[in-house]
Amino acid sequence: MIEVQHYTKRFGRVAAVDDLSFTVHPGEIFGLLGSNGAGKTTTIRALVGLTRPTAGTVRVQGFDVWKDPVRAKAAFGYIPDRPYLYGKLTARELLRFVGQLYRVPGTDDQISRWLDLFRLTDFGNELLETYSHGMRQKVAIIAAMLPDPPVLIVDEPMVGLDPHAARQVRELFRGHADRGRTVLLTTHSLPLAEAVCDRLVVLDRGRVLGEGTMDDLRARTGTAAGGVHGDSLERIFFRLLEEEQAEADRRREALDPA
């Protein structure tokens, strides 16, 4: 379970995230969406203990990430958008290290199965510095999922993955949630979010524009009209941004009527 309450993060005078609250329950895939600079990565960084909230709290499996970091960090797997992997280790060495750290039973067999799933078996004993971007991304995904964490936190999961791997990863996330785990992901891929997320929050410049299931967002934006793209997340997303822009224009005019 993930609980974010009134999370605010300021960099100087700028609020990268302003009073964000949401809860993700076991069994759910939750999507954090928004334009560039919306505050998605800043939120993820707070959840994984890489940046301290200016205000508010973030909890993972009931543990405050800043007050109880060890227990909070033991409860989640994290797939960053630009994973750093030790280049001088082989994939098997890195994954064995992760397996030992989290005391994963039958680590070697599990690693073999994961490498096989991602078509990396032939490369398992090669140094990670020789891996392509997509291959490294796959190893980062395996490293996060190997301990079968109760909570999975994922920043832009599909960047660099081929279509086959992207579909597998989608299915892995769904399977993880269906086994009672909690999944939070950020993505710029609206079709991906629409396909896998049970609930979503749309951010813009640190503020929430909309939150809920696809049906909630359709109702909120009045985009339930028919047509091929009549109710797609893309249409909802742009409608929310247009509304926000219109509101900003209204505020500006109210301040400066001339």
Ligand SMILES: Nc1ncnc2c1ncn2[C@@H]1O[C@H](COP(=O)(O)OP(=O)(O)OP(=O)(O)O)[C@@H](O)[C@H]1O
């Ligand atoms: N360390 C930092 N110092 C100053 N400003 C920062 C810092 N990190 C993020 N910001 C600012 O916070 C805002 C939100 O950034 P963030 O990286 O969370 O956006 P994002 O939604 O992940 O964007 P993208 O889709 O481009 O990755 C941006 O205006 C960014 O410039």
